[in-house]
Amino acid sequence: MTHKKRRRLMVLLLAGLGLGTATALTLTAFQDNIVFFFSPSDVLANRPAGERAFRLGGLVEAGSVERGTGTDGRPAATFRVTDGAQAITVTYTGVLPDLFREGQGVVTLGRLLPDNTFRASEVLARHDETYMPPEVADALRRAGHWNPAQGAAPPAETWNTAPRDGRSGG
Amino acid sequence: MDGRLTAGTGATDATRPGARSLHRFANPGRFLRATGRLMPFLWAAAVLVLGFGLVWGLVLSPADWQQGETVRIMYVHVPMAWLAMGGYTGLAVLSVMSLIWRHPLADLTARELSPVGAAATALCLATGSLWGKPMWGTWWVWDARLTSVLVLFFLWLGHAALVRAFDDAERGARAGAILALVGIVNVPIVKFSVDWWNTLHQPASVTRLNAPGMHVDILYPLLVCALGFSLLFGAVVLARTRAAVMERRVRALQLARARREDAVA
Numbered sequence: 011m012t013h014k015k016r017r018r019l020m021v022l023l024l025a026g027l028g029l030g031t032a033t034a035l036t037l038t039a040f041q042d043n044i045v046f047f048f049s050p051s052d053v054l055a056n057r058p059a060g061e062r063a064f065r066l067g068g069l070v071e072a073g074s075v076e077r078g079t080g081t082d083g084r085p086a087a088t089f090r091v092t093d094g095a096q097a098i099t100v101t102y103t104g105v106l107p108d109l110f111r112e113g114q115g116v117v118t119l120g121r122l123l124p125d126n127t128f129r130a131s132e133v134l135a136r137h138d139e140t141y142m143p144p145e146v147a148d149a150l151r152r153a154g155h156w157n158p159a160q161g162a163a164p165p166a167e168t169w170n171t172a173p174r175d176g177r178s179g180g
Numbered sequence: 181m182d183g184r185l186t187a188g189t190g191a192t193d194a195t196r197p198g199a200r201s202l203h204r205f206a207n208p209g210r211f212l213r214a215t216g217r218l219m220p221f222l223w224a225a226a227v228l229v230l231g232f233g234l235v236w237g238l239v240l241s242p243a244d245w246q247q248g249e250t251v252r253i254m255y256v257h258v259p260m261a262w263l264a265m266g267g268y269t270g271l272a273v274l275s276v277m278s279l280i281w282r283h284p285l286a287d288l289t290a291r292e293l294s295p296v297g298a299a300a301t302a303l304c305l306a307t308g309s310l311w312g313k314p315m316w317g318t319w320w321v322w323d324a325r326l327t328s329v330l331v332l333f334f335l336w337l338g339h340a341a342l343v344r345a346f347d348d349a350e351r352g353a354r355a356g357a358i359l360a361l362v363g364i365v366n367v368p369i370v371k372f373s374v375d376w377w378n379t380l381h382q383p384a385s386v387t388r389l390n391a392p393g394m395h396v397d398i399l400y401p402l403l404v405c406a407l408g409f410s411l412l413f414g415a416v417v418l419a420r421t422r423a424a425v426m427e428r429r430v431r432a433l434q435l436a437r438a439r440r441e442d443a444v445a
Binding site: 015018019022025026029030033037041044045046047049067107108109117133134135136137138139140141142143144145146147148158163165166167169170171172174 | 242243244245246247251254276279280281314315316317318321322323324361362365369376377378379380382383384385388391392393394395396397398399
């Protein structure tokens with residue numbers, strides 16, 4: 011490598027180092043603005059000021075979903091969003107996404123009322139990163155390895171090579 | 181640059197140790213001959229693997245227990261996402277070769293790569309949106325993953341536009357290479373956005389430290405589709421680069437003839 015080329019390489023490396031550091035510092039500084047939602051623990055520990063709208067995310071607590079009809083005739087639902095440590099009651103009027111169920115991740119947009127319930131104007135479903143055929147999911151449930159209402163699937167290595175004829179791999 | 185591409189023989193490079201390995205391919209004649217033999221096999225492999233993968237993924241593979249048939253969007257969405265990021269990493273490597281070694285073929289390949297990369301990223305965004313509406317309940321949200329992929333799309337478009345914005349192709353290539361290298365900071369942000377911040381997009385399923393969170397009957401067709409799309413991506417970029425090299429040769433020949441005719445007249 012000639013002297014000129016080595017110098018170009020050094021300039022590129024230095025510029026890359028500077029740019030990388032600047033980006034890392036910026037992203038760290040804006041950490042709170044980059045997160046898409048807050049967990050119930052975040053919200054209860056650090057209550058947003060006033061009636062500010064924000065997103066609350068977590069899992070729909072098992073056994074907490076009550077469906078009804080709102081005053082305007084639209085479907086309404088009350089459920090609790092939990093992160094394992096804390097839970098917040100959410101009220102919502104409108105159509106819930108198809109994936110909504112107990113144990114499913116959700117992200118809700120709305121305001122925290124003075125009585126610590128959250129009135130949501132939007133509910134989005136947030137599915138996890140596991141993909142499995144229905145037969146394998148059924149087998150895991152029948153074998154008692156997994157109750158989807160309680161949260162995440164068991165470790166992937168116990169089922170991701172399970173045969174699809176209904177026998178559990180776990 | 182035209183002169184270097186058409187008149188470079190590689191013989192001068194052989195006298196310079198160290199430069200030889202890289203600059204051997206700067207000889208356009210050798211590049212055209214080597215890739216010309218490769219192209220039919222590349223196209224055939226791309227069509228075969230992709231056809232097999234798409235039939236496996238879109239028809240034969242099982243549905244997902246909670247997402248149902250919608251999960252099949254993944255067999256296009258995930259390969260496009262990998263190509264958008266992997267292709268951009270390739271663009272950064274070409275840009276380093278261009279800036280440090282002034283490799284003319286790296287400039288040409290980068291110029292022909294960015295529109296294809298932009299198309300892959302656009303497909304990733306479009307299929308993601310089509311997937312998000314039925315599953316999440318929204319076409320689009322400004323979470324860290326979706327936003328950083330949109331930035332990646334703009335970087336691809338910006339590179340494609342910038343390298344074509346100069347009358348002097350070499351200056352365009354230089355500016356594009358700098359843009360591509362500045363934009364490379366976005367690639368780890370795209371990849372790790374789902375781990376560093378909470379997002380609506382779920383974390384990675386295939387490339388995680390413990391076992392892939394995906395049943396093999398879904399994972400294997402996905403990997404075959406990814407290989408097929410990568411072969412197709414490579415074939416398209418290589419075909420475009422070959423066409424660009426030939427275009428420059430034609431232009432150089434036309435210039436030479438015009439000069440001869442001027443001299444005669």
